[in-house]
Amino acid sequence: MREFPSCFGENGVQVADSSSSSSTTRGAQNAVTCVYHSKLRGRSCLITVSWTKTLMGQGMSVGIDDLSHICLCKVEIKPWLFLKRKGSKSLEVQSGKIDIFWDLSSAKFGSGPEPLEGFYLAAVFNQEMVLLLGDLKNEACKKVHSDCVFAHSGASFIAKREHIFGKKFYGAKAQFFDKGKVHDVTIECDTVGVNDPCLVIRIDSKTVMQVKRLKWKFRGNHTVLVDGVPVEVFWDVHNWLFGNALGNAVFLFQTCVPTEKMCEESQSVSDPASLTQGSSQQFRDSQLQGFGFSLVLYAWKNE
Structure with missing residues (x-):
């Protein structure tokens, strides 16, 4: 079997073999990777969201793949920068602009790295919502302050990898x-x-x-x-x-x-x-x- 798209390799959860060190094992246990199927201008794409947890705090990464093994964009929020638990990033891609918005300042977590409630994570392509996660959907739409219809963010949850x-x-x-x-x-x-x-x-x-x-x-x-x-x-x-x-x-x-x-x-x-x-x-x-x-x-x- 092959891995998920290579552009998610750094943040994707890797399988450790029997020779792995204990530190690698503990690190792997604190990562969850979710894959969503969405569309950019009518074309299928995969959005991979990885949640991580270390002694430094919570972290996440978002990657978008256009299904031809080309990574359109990748946003990584490292744990040591996660003291600022809300923000946004914009990236210019060949066919337009991708904006990532997030707010985890009130997020509640269980034993794992994935937030349970009190958060939102949104991906917007050319003012069109392509992914919206979390229970603070209204807050996300206000933050985006565009004409995007959040109901259109009908991304399908298709795969999950968890340790x-x-x-x-x-x-x-x-x-x-x-x-x-x-x-x-x-x-x-x-x-x-x-x-x-x-x-x-x-x-x-x-x-x-x-x-x-x-x-x-x-x-x-x-x-x-x-x-x-x-x-x-x-x-x-x-x-x-x-x-x-x-x-x-x-x-x-x-x-x-x-x-x-x-x-x-x-x-x-x-x-x-x-x-x-x-x-x-x-x-x-x-x-x-x-x-x-x-x-x-x-x-x-x-x-």
């Missing part, structure tokens, strides 16, 4: 469908002092998948139902069972495509072993064709 950590339980929030319900995803796996580990995945506290004899089934895939719609779950826990203490497991949740399209894509997405190589370009392309949403979770064991 989670724990000892036996690992949790994350997942919105499998754009504007759908937010679900609690829990992964349970105890590999310490257990001869026959078992992998259990729950959604909203309901067990949807259980894998026994995990040493024989450390990689695989299984279809579960979420809101009555099939979601394909891929897992690779090889590093947990056979790697060193710094290894991570990888889980991919993908809303299923229609049967005829699944057959066409089967060669590129059905190999769970390839999960360890990074987030898939094929998954990114499938999202843009309306195939659904992908969530990649990198699960690290606490030292």
Whole structure:
């Protein structure tokens, strides 16, 4: 599998292999990358928003890709500059002007780097809102002070990559469908002092998948139902069972495509072993064709 577009490489969440240092592991655990599909003058584009958290504070970056592997713009707000939690940046691009506005001065955060409420992040292209995140939408439109219609900022949330950590339980929030319900995803796996580990995945506290004899089934895939719609779950826990203490497991949740399209894509997405190589370009392309949403979770064991 290939990575997300190269222009997001610096700020994209990278997969660490079993030889990674503990500092790299801890750094990876404090990054979330979200990908949105939007349009610039009717042409499809990807907007990638990465949230980071360090000892210096919160940080973020925004990148816009025109789908031909050309990075139109990239804005990075480093943690040590984040004392000023509101502001804007303007960038001239070939076809116009891109403005990024943000206000996180009243933002509330959970344990991760992604803000939960009390914020906005807006991307505007030639006075047209192409992305609007957060619950302070009215404040964002006042700040933009243009004729842009915020209802037009119908960017679709198509992919998310997140690092989670724990000892036996690992949790994350997942919105499998754009504007759908937010679900609690829990992964349970105890590999310490257990001869026959078992992998259990729950959604909203309901067990949807259980894998026994995990040493024989450390990689695989299984279809579960979420809101009555099939979601394909891929897992690779090889590093947990056979790697060193710094290894991570990888889980991919993908809303299923229609049967005829699944057959066409089967060669590129059905190999769970390839999960360890990074987030898939094929998954990114499938999202843009309306195939659904992908969530990649990198699960690290606490030292």
